[in-house]
Amino acid sequence: MIFKVPFLDLRAAYLELKPEIDAAIARVLDSGWYILGSEVEAFEAEWAQYCGASHAVGVGNGLDALTLALRALEIGPGDEVIVPSNTYIATWLAVSAVGATPVPVEPDLATYNIDPALIPAAITPRTKALLPVHLYGQPANLDPILAIARQHNLSVVEDAAQAHGALYKGQRIGAHGDIVCWSFYPGKNLGALGDAGAITTNRADLADRIRILRNYGSRLKYVNEVKGFNSRLDPIQAAVLRVKLLVLDEWNARRRVIAQRYLEGLAGSALVLPKVAEWAEPVWHLFVVRHPERDALVKRLNEAGVGSLIHYPVPPHLQEAYAEMELGMGAFPVAERMAGEVVSLPMGAQLSATSIDPICRVCNE
């Protein structure tokens, strides 16, 4: 059987909201104001409220959100930050960008999120922060992570780039740790039409520091308090995000329906299916299954016209970028096993639920 299901259809998402998005972009173009300003401030207020956080600060992208968060916490050379061994490399790159050292901790194979039980052994006198990732849209187990942080006087920075709208014990991700970092890369659950990012926090001091850092270290034009960056949320993207925020819950609900259909359709298959932790209501950024013969499965899906991707094929410690850490194959076996076995099936709010059944048939063969 041959059919066509793309892994993700970003154009379909745009077309569903085309009149509203076009009007929002036209509003910014007509305003004559193209850096920061009222559109960015309005999105920041709406995003903070949605996340249940006191403050949101819009920045250029998710990597910058993480980097500015660590800078605001004054983490730098000589410091260590605990990160998952199985994340997108941006999480590690932010730590490296401030001159600190990422210290990887393995995930548990059930939820794919950092295993809190393994964190204490990785803490040294140099450790300054814990940086959990809510991978694939499922919150990490935050309570034990926050407890360890309190016990050792560490900051908690969350990488929430895949978790827009996800709930941890009934509360939206966005204000559990000291700073929560967001990416609005087009493929995320809340995606802009270009690069965009933000941080949310309940701490006014940190929000204030990041607001300055993103804009040349300046609160007042030509008055530079610190050596800052240029990483401002673009008002055109802010206007687009305001439109898409209105449908985020509805679009996440559609993802939930698709995930349910996969879980039912694949229940008897040889694949390892995603497990939802009792504390989590995930938003299914990705629907990730596992199989020892993953490459054969990908080939079979390809032949049937089903798009799939691997998140992620090479863990950060095996990337050339981190060759200086001298962490070879075998250093993080859980992350390495995931890299060899995971595959992400088509997932998105514009995917029709009926297209899931034939995908399941291919997987069940």
Ligand SMILES: *Cc1c(COP(=O)(O)O)cnc(C)c1O
């Ligand atoms: C997308 C992503 C990022 C980086 O976001 P950008 O906006 O592309 O810089 C960071 N961490 C995780 C887990 C991501 O999925």
